[in-house]
Structure formats: C-alpha cells, structure tokens
Amino acid sequence: MLPRLVRSPFIPLVMFVGLIGFVFTVAEDARAQSSLVFFAALLLAAVFLLWVILVLQHNKKHPRQKVSLNSLLPPELREMDEGERWITFNACRNVYIYYTFALPISTSFCILFPDFPYLALSLIGVLGVGQYIVYWLTIRKLNQY
Structure with a gap:
C-alpha cells in the first residue's frame, strides 16, 4: 500500500491544486483574507510534509526501491523492467496527445475571453489536472492486463 501511495500521481496533483488555490487566494486582496492565506499555506505545507514523511518511511521499508526527494524524475515513473517502461x-504518449488538443483549445479560450484576469491561471490548473487524470487512467487501464 505504501509504495502505491508514494508513487501515486495524486499527491503531486493535490499539491498542484493547492498551489493554484494558494496563488488565487494571494492574488485577491491579501489583507482582507490574511487568515485564509495563512490556512492555504499551512494546508499546502502539511500535504508536502506528509508526502516527505511517507517517502522517508517507504525508503526505510524498501531500500532497493528508494524514491528520491530531490529527483527531477517524478516518483510515479517506475521503470524497473521492460513492461513498466x-x-x-x-501513458506519456497519451498525455502528449492530450496536450496536442488541450493547448490550442486553452489558447483559444484566452484569446476569446481576454477580460477574465484569472482565466489563464485557471486553464493552467485545468491542464495540469487533466494531465494527471489522463496519465492515471492510462496506467490503471494498462496495469489490468
């Protein structure tokens, strides 16, 4: 259970959505919402700290399958044998196909609706969440075989 949780794309997804929410909160009038900004930062820090603790616990239990905390390679990309590769x-091919359609559509939205100040930031969030969903659904489908 622990290796699946540590290598799951959902923890980075939660941190990504939390970061987007934090940026939205800070972009609003930060003085009026100082407690909300503090709560958002605290929640984001708690999720990150929980992930670090889980990774350290995983590395202690599974020394041959360590997850690096400072690696640029995401932990969900386990490529130990040819099947996993x-x-x-x-999964990466499907995400690439997703971006081939999603980027022109999101650019069109930014061009068609220039009056919405947070549209571009929202679309970046939607693109990131979509990437994780496409990746996870592909991994899940292919692991069933």
Missing part, C-alpha cells in the same frame, strides 16, 4: 511510454 512500456506502460510509462503509453
């Missing part, structure tokens, strides 16, 4: 290849 094939699954990762297909």
Whole structure:
C-alpha cells in the first residue's frame, strides 16, 4: 500500500491544486483574507510534509526501491523492467496527445475571453489536472492486463 501511495500521481496533483488555490487566494486582496492565506499555506505545507514523511518511511521499508526527494524524475515513473517502461511510454504518449488538443483549445479560450484576469491561471490548473487524470487512467487501464 505504501509504495502505491508514494508513487501515486495524486499527491503531486493535490499539491498542484493547492498551489493554484494558494496563488488565487494571494492574488485577491491579501489583507482582507490574511487568515485564509495563512490556512492555504499551512494546508499546502502539511500535504508536502506528509508526502516527505511517507517517502522517508517507504525508503526505510524498501531500500532497493528508494524514491528520491530531490529527483527531477517524478516518483510515479517506475521503470524497473521492460513492461513498466512500456506502460510509462503509453501513458506519456497519451498525455502528449492530450496536450496536442488541450493547448490550442486553452489558447483559444484566452484569446476569446481576454477580460477574465484569472482565466489563464485557471486553464493552467485545468491542464495540469487533466494531465494527471489522463496519465492515471492510462496506467490503471494498462496495469489490468
């Protein structure tokens, strides 16, 4: 259970959505919402600290399958054998296909609706969440075989 949780794309997804929410909160009138900004920062720090604790616990229990805390490679990209490399290849391919359609659509929204100041930031959040969903659904589908 612990290796699946540490390598799951949902923890980075929660941190990403939390960061987008934090940026939205700070972008509003920060003086009027100082307690909300503090709560958002505290929640984001708590999720990050929980992830670090889980990774350290995983590394202690599974010394041959360590997850690096300072690696640029996401922990969900486990490529230990050819089968996992094939699954990762297909998942990344599907995410690439997703971006081929999603980027022009989101650019069109930014061009068509220039009066909405947070539209671009919202679309970045939607693109990131969509990427994790496409990746996770592909991994899940291919792991069933």
